Amino acid sequence: MERYCRDWHGDVTTGAIAVLRPRSTEDVSKAVRVCAELGVAIVPQGGNTGLVLGATPDAPENQVVLSLERMSTIRRIDADDFSAVVEAGTILSEFKDKVEEAGMFFPLALGAQGSCRIGGNVSTNAGGINVLRYGMTRELVLGLEVVLPDGSVFEGLSTLRKDNRGIDLKQLFIGAEGTLGIITAVAVKLMPMPDQVVTALLGLNSLDDVIALYRRARRDCCDLLSAFEFMPPLAFTLAREAMPDLAMPMSGDHPAYALLEISGSGLVDVSDLMERFLEGVMGDGLVVDGVVATSKAQARNLWLFREGMNEGQAKRGPHLRTDVSVPLSRLADFVRDAEKAVYDALPECVCVSYGHVGDGNVHLNVLPPGDLPRSEIDARIYRAKKIINDVLDGHHGSISAEHGIGRLKKSDFDTRLTEVRRKLLTAAKTAIDPDLRMNPGCQLSFARD
Amino acid sequence: MERYCRDWHGDVTTGAIAVLRPRSTEDVSKAVRVCAELGVAIVPQGGNTGLVLGATPDAPENQVVLSLERMSTIRRIDADDFSAVVEAGTILSEFKDKVEEAGMFFPLALGAQGSCRIGGNVSTNAGGINVLRYGMTRELVLGLEVVLPDGSVFEGLSTLRKDNRGIDLKQLFIGAEGTLGIITAVAVKLMPMPDQVVTALLGLNSLDDVIALYRRARRDCCDLLSAFEFMPPLAFTLAREAMPDLAMPMSGDHPAYALLEISGSGLVDVSDLMERFLEGVMGDGLVVDGVVATSKAQARNLWLFREGMNEGQAKRGPHLRTDVSVPLSRLADFVRDAEKAVYDALPECVCVSYGHVGDGNVHLNVLPPGDLPRSEIDARIYRAKKIINDVLDGHHGSISAEHGIGRLKKSDFDTRLTEVRRKLLTAAKTAIDPDLRMNPGCQLSFARD
Numbered sequence: 059m060e061r062y063c064r065d066w067h068g069d070v071t072t073g074a075i076a077v078l079r080p081r082s083t084e085d086v087s088k089a090v091r092v093c094a095e096l097g098v099a100i101v102p103q104g105g106n107t108g109l110v111l112g113a114t115p116d117a118p119e120n121q122v123v124l125s126l127e128r129m130s131t132i133r134r135i136d137a138d139d140f141s142a143v144v145e146a147g148t149i150l151s152e153f154k155d156k157v158e159e160a161g162m163f164f165p166l167a168l169g170a171q172g173s174c175r176i177g178g179n180v181s182t183n184a185g186g187i188n189v190l191r192y193g194m195t196r197e198l199v200l201g202l203e204v205v206l207p208d209g210s211v212f213e214g215l216s217t218l219r220k221d222n223r224g225i226d227l228k229q230l231f232i233g234a235e236g237t238l239g240i241i242t243a244v245a246v247k248l249m250p251m252p253d254q255v256v257t258a259l260l261g262l263n264s265l266d267d268v269i270a271l272y273r274r275a276r277r278d279c280c281d282l283l284s285a286f287e288f289m290p291p292l293a294f295t296l297a298r299e300a301m302p303d304l305a306m307p308m309s310g311d312h313p314a315y316a317l318l319e320i321s322g323s324g325l326v327d328v329s330d331l332m333e334r335f336l337e338g339v340m341g342d343g344l345v346v347d348g349v350v351a352t353s354k355a356q357a358r359n360l361w362l363f364r365e366g367m368n369e370g371q372a373k374r375g376p377h378l379r380t381d382v383s384v385p386l387s388r389l390a391d392f393v394r395d396a397e398k399a400v401y402d403a404l405p406e407c408v409c410v411s412y413g414h415v416g417d418g419n420v421h422l423n424v425l426p427p428g429d430l431p432r433s434e435i436d437a438r439i440y441r442a443k444k445i446i447n448d449v450l451d452g453h454h455g456s457i458s459a460e461h462g463i464g465r466l467k468k469s470d471f472d473t474r475l476t477e478v479r480r481k482l483l484t485a486a487k488t489a490i491d492p493d494l495r496m497n498p499g500c501q502l503s504f505a506r507d
Numbered sequence: 508m509e510r511y512c513r514d515w516h517g518d519v520t521t522g523a524i525a526v527l528r529p530r531s532t533e534d535v536s537k538a539v540r541v542c543a544e545l546g547v548a549i550v551p552q553g554g555n556t557g558l559v560l561g562a563t564p565d566a567p568e569n570q571v572v573l574s575l576e577r578m579s580t581i582r583r584i585d586a587d588d589f590s591a592v593v594e595a596g597t598i599l600s601e602f603k604d605k606v607e608e609a610g611m612f613f614p615l616a617l618g619a620q621g622s623c624r625i626g627g628n629v630s631t632n633a634g635g636i637n638v639l640r641y642g643m644t645r646e647l648v649l650g651l652e653v654v655l656p657d658g659s660v661f662e663g664l665s666t667l668r669k670d671n672r673g674i675d676l677k678q679l680f681i682g683a684e685g686t687l688g689i690i691t692a693v694a695v696k697l698m699p700m701p702d703q704v705v706t707a708l709l710g711l712n713s714l715d716d717v718i719a720l721y722r723r724a725r726r727d728c729c730d731l732l733s734a735f736e737f738m739p740p741l742a743f744t745l746a747r748e749a750m751p752d753l754a755m756p757m758s759g760d761h762p763a764y765a766l767l768e769i770s771g772s773g774l775v776d777v778s779d780l781m782e783r784f785l786e787g788v789m790g791d792g793l794v795v796d797g798v799v800a801t802s803k804a805q806a807r808n809l810w811l812f813r814e815g816m817n818e819g820q821a822k823r824g825p826h827l828r829t830d831v832s833v834p835l836s837r838l839a840d841f842v843r844d845a846e847k848a849v850y851d852a853l854p855e856c857v858c859v860s861y862g863h864v865g866d867g868n869v870h871l872n873v874l875p876p877g878d879l880p881r882s883e884i885d886a887r888i889y890r891a892k893k894i895i896n897d898v899l900d901g902h903h904g905s906i907s908a909e910h911g912i913g914r915l916k917k918s919d920f921d922t923r924l925t926e927v928r929r930k931l932l933t934a935a936k937t938a939i940d941p942d943l944r945m946n947p948g949c950q951l952s953f954a955r956d
Contacts, residue, residue: 136834136836138722138835138836139834139835139836140725140835141834182671183671183675185669185671189668189669190668191730193642193646194669194671196675197642197646206927206931210926210927210930211927212927212928212931213925213927214928216903216905217834218832218833218834218867218903218904218905218908219638219639219832219835219865219866219867219868220634220638220643220832220863220866220867220868220905220908220909221832221905221907221908222631222632222634222643222682222905222907222908222909222910222911222912223905223906223907223912223920224682224683224684224911224912224920224932224950224951225679225682225683225686225687225932225935225950226632226645226678226681226682227928227931227932227935229675229678229679230674230678230679230935232675233671233673233674233675234673234674235673237674238674250725250726250729252729273587276589276699277699277772277773278772278773278774279773279774279775280699280701280731280771280772280773280774280775281640281730281731281771282729282730282731282775322729322730323726323727323729324726324727324728324729325727325728325729325780325783325784325787326728326729326731326775326780331774331775334774335774338774383667383668383669383670384667385585385588385590385666385667386587386588386589386668387585387587387588414669416668417668417669418667418668418669419668419669454665454667455667456665456667456669456670456671456672457672458670458671458672459667459669459670459671460669460671461671462671462673463671463672463673471672471673476662477659478655478659478660478661478662479661479663479676481659482655482661482676482939483673483674483676485938485939486674486676486679486935486938488938489934489935489937489938490931490934490935501673501674502673
């Protein structure tokens with residue numbers, strides 16, 4: 059029971075009346091009808107890897123967890139149609155592997171892909187490292203099957219690429235975090251497998267230069283650019299604190315780093331493109347130093363720094379993790395302003411800013427000294443979050459770029475909501491879930507009429 | 508008054524109490540409030556170029572047309588942010604020209620672009636020839652400003668690329684054809700201008716071969732493929748009936764044709780890519796003959812056949828125009844089955860099938876003999892539509908790939924609606940427009956509780 063009632067970070071453990079584990083859409087429908095009769099609320103759950111408590115029950119005496127993990131059949135992979143239909147409980151990486159066996163590619167890529175499940179990815183509109191080229195999960199979804207709060211089934215598993223029959227109802231459920239119904243299966247787009255991938259780690263003089271480099275890469279490499287991350291120098295220190303055997307990829311220390319990937323299939327020549335791109339930007343002095351991974355193992359090593367820095371931060375103790383976005387033209391200013399504001403108020407803390415440049419998505423994390431008492435650490439985390447959100451508001455940013463709202467960000471979401479948005483959200487919620495039984499407590503607290 | 512109450516084809520002319528032409532969002536809000544007080548319904552209208560009567564009033568004594576044409580300010584083009592904010596009444600081609608002056612590209616491309624307005628494009632989720640690469644209008648929209656049925660303003664003109672703050676309300680209004688509110692301004696994505704464009708017209712042995720060619724092009728040319736159309740041999744005859752001076756692009760006659768475009772910016776070499784692609788597919792015998800346009804004028808000439816065939820059809824008299832979609836893996840079968848069914852029942856008619864292969868979008872038009880009496884022509888049009896829709900249902904297709912539902916396809920939409928979809932559409936409509944005053948008669952007829 060506990061693993062369904064504890065969040066991914068292990069920060070929160072609650073309880074539930076029961077955990078339901080249906081094997082079919084029909085079972086889900088029956089379970090929903092039974093819960094309706096009993097007046098019990100439902101918290102839908104996929105891989106339980108969310109970072110904002112969206113799938114963690116918060117009223118143990120009145121909620122069941124409905125886990126989709128037993129619905130893990132890949133119903134169809136159709137390379138000729140560039141599409142697949144997959145049940146909600148399928149683990150993302152298992153699906154991607156099967157797709158690859160069919161010579162195709164499903165581009166959703168995120169750290170949790172070995173545990174997260176596709177229904178959760180759709181319910182949270184997951185992001186990841188390839189968004190700049192392929193879009194958020196929303197843009198990969200062709201159709202949905204959803205069990206509605208009254209137990210009826212919305213049958214929308216079409217794989218049509220173009221279907222303009224009025225209001226696109228499936229959009230409502232993408233990103234709703236299970237507050238409007240339970241996604242049981244998903245039809246998605248597939249792409250040709252990019253069998254050429256070239257990765258480069260580059261050292262630059264400033265974050266402004268990193269952003270200038272992104273703009274140039276977006277143009278010079280056209281739609282073949284598939285990832286563009288920025289990292290601070292501290293990334294290497296943090297990664298090596300978690301993985302001491304990691305070989306430093308380049309000598310010297312630079313104020314800012316970019317990790318970028320170009321990929322393609324067929325007749326495009328991605329290596330040649332990377333070479334000519336780097337010739338240009340190094341010739342102009344925009345990039346100071348760099349390494350290019352020419353094998354999968356080398357590329358893996360470069361990405362390990364990006365992933366290892368998360369582990370390294372965890373090793374330094376409890377800290378603030380943020381997931382915010384700003385317009386690209388404000389990204390450098392936002393990081394500068396927010397870090398300054400944090401350091402002014404909390405000089406003993408360490409800021410670590412990194413993220414997906416192309417999407418304006420910044421993870422600006424704040425690490426209090428690990429040897430402080432827990433209450434002192436928590437006070438700094440709370441204060442830093444407020445400081446960052448205030449700066450973010452000034453830059454017209456979003457408090458959730460890719461993780462969703464869940465229960466963790468509900469209050470920060472609520473206080474920033476305009477009356478018109480609140481009215482529309484309430485109208486949508488009460489129209490579809492009039493008894494407020496789907497994941498209550500998630501995203502927004504609604505009052506019954 | 509008449510031009511606001513007549514549809515694009517001139518098939519239907521109605522009337523209205525008045526035409527309102529607000530200059531600002533505030534004016535729209537005031538107008539909506541006044542209409543609410545008077546109990547008058549509103550038909551929002553952009554460029555009035557829609558093909559399904561979505562913007563044509565149908566109850567002259569109780570409806571006003573609200574034209575957005577005076578709201579045509581481009582509020583911002585920000586090349587550094589890859590985004591723009593533009594008012595709903597801006598003509599698409601004027602916006603695209605301004606974007607190009609800033610070195611950027613807005614990829615929405617359709618025949619009506621010299622007259623249609625961006626608010627209408629969003630309200631109908633317009634498609635066009637570049638959908639296979641850039642998606643429908645929905646995928647180009649970052650934010651919306653919408654005046655709601657009570658006159659309040661949904662302020663959502665954010666240009667954030669990633670914003671996962673719960674349910675994405677703007678999605679409801681995209682494709683709603685003005686039934687939920689009035690879109691007054693739009694924030695959109697911009698791309699780097701693809702300054703290299705290569706176009707080819709190829710002759711093949713069958714539609715099956717055209718589809719095999721698409722699959723290969725999608726892989727070989729990766730994400731640089733920007734258009735892929737199919738046309739029948741009759742296209743050239745029809746185009747030359749409308750434009751007798753058009754030079755035939757190639758000798759010989761082939762059972763099927765593909766018109767494809769590869770484009771890119773920066774360091775990719777699109778000409779070389781096209782050359783190597785054609786070498787491969789001609790070497791394998793998949794493509795029998797072809798011409799490559801190496802100048803803008805030559806490319807324009809190839810596209811003129813695609814566009815001229817529409818004019819040629821019009822010159823032959825009233826005919827059935829369809830806009831349907833099927834899964835890509837069923838496209839050739841659908842065209843074959845539907846044409847056979849039409850010819851079996853109506854041997855005196857001529858079928859013309861063409862469209863966007865990558866999207867599974869077929870325009871299967873049926874031309875009755877032009878010298879029949881109008882009532883005989885109309886009877887054949889009606890019968891052919893029913894035959895095609897029956898075949899379409901068997902292939903799990905959509906009766907509207909890109910044109911929307913409007914009033915023209917309402918009945919065909921209604922009869923195919925499942926109870927669950929009807930319930931959800933009614934719930935969404937009555938939640939947002941409880942008095943049913945926004946474009947009533949469009950998409951679906953709702954009854955007040």
